[in-house]
Amino acid sequence: MAPPLKIANASGFWGDQPDAAAGLVAAQPDLDYLTLDYLAEVSLSIMAIMRAKDPAAGYARDFVDVVRSLCPFWSGGGRTRIVTNAGGLDPGACAQACADVLRAANLGHLRVAAVAGDDVLAALRSGAGDFANLETGAPLSDVAPRLVTASAYLGAGAIADALRAGADIVVTGRVADPSLTVGPCVARFGWALSDHDRLAGATVAGHLIECGTQACGGFSTDWLDLPDNLSIGFPVVEVSPDGSCVVTKAAGTGGAVTVQTVKEQLLYEIGDPANYLSPDAAVSFLTLRLESAGADRVRVSGAAGRAPTGTYKVSATYRDGYKAHGMITVFGHDAVKKARRAGEGVLQRLQRAGCVFRESLVECLGTGASVRGIASRMSDTHLVETVLRLSVAADTKEPVERFAREIAPLVTCGPQGVTGYAGGRPRVLPIFGYWPTLVARSAVAPSFRILEGARP
């Protein structure tokens, strides 16, 4: 039987630890692949805004720095390959930027591929289909004129094709997060795309590592009790040809891989565990077996897969007004009462000035505001300090800009003990509505190309 494929994750989101990739290959040079995830639900809309200002900014430029950081490893003979969705709205430009870095580092023999086909904005705009919102059932026509991005979650197929064609770095736009892991498995083990159980196993493996250190105790219930929890390792899956895997992490890193940490990550952001839908397979988690296989090693087996659905999930975004959040600290007796009064005063002043907000919110952090009305173990009157957090949303930008100027005056017109206003005015942020929908597979054509100029 072929040896397991060792795949690590080095980025769980856009903004994750920038030195994770270099750290991983230094700690474990025998890794076959690194996967890096950059795309949350609305990340592409942020890239769309950036691209409007700078046509070269339609992808996660942080990834180009990651490639640069890995050049010494490759120059020294390292062989680890990379699969990432850093391409965002423009995988071709991202791949070209990577190729430029490689050439400058005398690594022009490494081949970079770009995967395309996820952009379905034109299909949604064409009106050929109702593209109803999966959450609300509303028809797309409600927001169609305000659409910013629409991307289908592609599967592992084009990634595997690019790897079989010799790519060392595969840059995609939107793909299902686990497919970053499934692609290398399909390429290495030669699985058919109809081999649903094995694809399901690799999908589980990919799901387990897609959020960076979360599989190794990051964000876990018992975080405080983890060993060396200030340098939690990024996860590694060793995927076997039968689709089962061992979850582990590089030696010398902090955190832990235990049945408990793996269980927590398995059900992270999951709906029906019997029907986890990826473009590669429909997966049941109900047959999974988890067992400890040594220190920081957990074996995961038994995944059951069925054929994927006839549609791709689409994540579309549309412009939906503006918002801002302002924060200021209030210290002293009756801190919460004072903060709430001061916050309501700001909103009243704006209302008198003619500002119309479709939504506003006064929160007093420290009082259980994260789940207001639920965690009520502490009486507000006993708090000697709170952070007042004020938020507004409006259809237009002007009232939100006005709001951003109204927090600082509390320093002199609010209660004594107002402090901590060093951050400056709140930023006015565009709101992007999230529009999940489906598109027929027949309307999407995933493809890849190895960049021109790369040596065959």
Added chain:
Amino acid sequence: MIPLRDIAFARSGDKGSSANIAVFGRTTAAYGWMREHLTEAVVEAYFRPLGVGRVTRYDVPNLEALNFVLAGVLAGGGSRSLRIDAQGKALGMAILELPVDFPAKE
């Protein structure tokens, strides 16, 4: 009464404007108790102050877990909600504060 966290651990995350909370028994006995008592109605009532819609429970016996999906609990979700916890990161910790009538050890 003891807090649920004494017998369980949890993980929450967002799905658009909805969230899921997975709750895991720390022991098989704890999981058995949870299956009987931690119902959709209990969880729906607990999170009602956040404006939760329908709560759906999925049993995952091989992980000794219950997965709750809380429709509409995030008031618009990650990009829209004005709340400090727009992505449901705090919901797992919140459910672990639920007071439960788990029988004490003999």
